[in-house]
Amino acid sequence: MNYFEPFNTYIDFDEFTYEPEGEVILRNLSNMDYMYQDQEAVNDKLSEDPVIYKFHTADIPEEEGHLRHVMSIIYPGKIGNEFYMTKGHYHEEEDTAEVYFTINGKGKLLMQSPDQDIKILEMKKGSVGYIPPYWAHRCINTGDEPLVFFGVYPGEAGHNYGIIEKKGMKKVVLEKEGEVIVEKNPNY
Numbered sequence: 282m283n284y285f286e287p288f289n290t291y292i293d294f295d296e297f298t299y300e301p302e303g304e305v306i307l308r309n310l311s312n313m314d315y316m317y318q319d320q321e322a323v324n325d326k327l328s329e330d331p332v333i334y335k336f337h338t339a340d341i342p343e344e345e346g347h348l349r350h351v352m353s354i355i356y357p358g359k360i361g362n363e364f365y366m367t368k369g370h371y372h373e374e375e376d377t378a379e380v381y382f383t384i385n386g387k388g389k390l391l392m393q394s395p396d397q398d399i400k401i402l403e404m405k406k407g408s409v410g411y412i413p414p415y416w417a418h419r420c421i422n423t424g425d426e427p428l429v430f431f432g433v434y435p436g437e438a439g440h441n442y443g444i445i446e447k448k449g450m451k452k453v454v455l456e457k458e459g460e461v462i463v464e465k466n467p468n469y
């Protein structure tokens with residue numbers, strides 16, 4: 282049998298580098314412009330096209346038995362009054378879970394069940410958020426530093442962005458009068 286070789290990855294807790302880098306995916310505003318509420322604010326920022334987040338995925342087979350892992354960095358910022366966030370997804374293999382360990386910054390881990398229940402966990406340095414099977418998950422950076430977390434999920438999990446790309450999630454996270462507030466998504 283050909284055994285997969287063990288390996289280490291090194292995370293720098295100050296610089297948020299990931300070594301080896303793995304596959305690096307950048308998501309700019311233009312990759313998710315339709316996901317923000319304030320389309321005028323989107324249009325104002327599109328020429329600049331800021332990087333909203335990036336993630337490094339270690340080179341591990343997308344197969345049952347393996348544990349894929351990732352370091353994601355969501356930059357601080359807002360589009361209108363809506364905080365920078367990830368696209369959010371369900372897993373393609375719906376009955377697979379995930380763990381998010383926060384390394385830096387603060388934010389919210391917004392989850393939605395297939396029955397449209399919403400749960401929100403606080404993310405802050407040291408929090409270990411558990412995303413049970415079936416729940417969609419999106420991270421929102423509500424602070425003024427990069428929100429950085431390390432995630433681990435089963436190799437076969439895959440990503441299903443479909444419904445969230447069409448409808449978004451039931452709640453949105455905004456800043457109003459200096460406060461972080463969670464509101465019903467008017468477009469949902």
Ligand code: S6P
Pocket residue numbers: 336351353367368369370379418419432434438439440
């Ligand atoms: C994968 C895991 C993370 C996200 C990443 C980006 O299951 O949850 O690696 O892929 O944080 O988020 P998104 O929603 O753009 O895939």
Ligand code: ZN
Pocket residue numbers: 370371372379418434
């Ligand atoms: Zn996931």
